Ligand SMILES: *[C@@H]1O[C@H](CO)[C@@H](O)[C@H](O)[C@H]1NC(C)=O
């Protein structure tokens with residue numbers, strides 16, 4: 001949940017998001033370094049009239065300023081690729097949930113539990129309770145057990161949507177006729193919010209995602225209520 005004026009990421013609720021935040025900080029440090037060095041060189045150049053007699057055919061400096069940027073790019077690219085592959089990994093999920101984007105709501109199916117199904121519509125502003133978050137609250141939250149790997153299968157029934165939970169580091173396109181997959185493991189219980197992230201029509205802004213992460217006992221209790 002972001003707060004007013006927040007400029008950085010939401011608190012991480014999964015290990016992937018922790019790594020993404022670390023990567024962001026790492027990139028920002030390198031960016032600052034480059035900006036400082038280039039800024040220093042430019043300033044120095046502007047404030048004196050000297051010229052270098054050996055500026056042409058200067059093999060040494062040209063070697064240095066070719067190799068150095070290449071190394072910097074490598075230091076940015078390798079961790080980025082590593083996280084890309086970690087994000088895609090679905091190794092041993094304990095639960096599969098399927099979500100379908102519709103105009104304009106999400107529906108969820110728990111295929112491991114006799115296909116429990118539900119629609120998840122945004123709570124209208126006039127129906128909010130005190131303390132609720134406007135445009136983020138839904139009537140049926142998706143519930144998942146914490147600290148267990150969950151496999152999400154994501155698709156759409158009509159147009160493109162995108163299922164997104166920023167604090168988990170998850171954003172997956174929901175494409176009609178295609179089943180996308182993502183795995184995530186939450187680190188702690190809580191309610192995590194997201195919003196559809198692919199312009200999908202008039203009510204695109206009004207199909208939020210609210211995910212409740214609870215311990216597995218509470219999850220089993222919640223899911224068994226559907227079958228009774
Ligand atoms: C968008 O949602 C509002 C509120 O639920 C509804 O009144 C309106 O008809 C919807 N817009 C369209 C184009 O369906």
Ligand SMILES: [Cu+2]
Nearest residue numbers: 196198200204
């Ligand atoms: Cu949308």
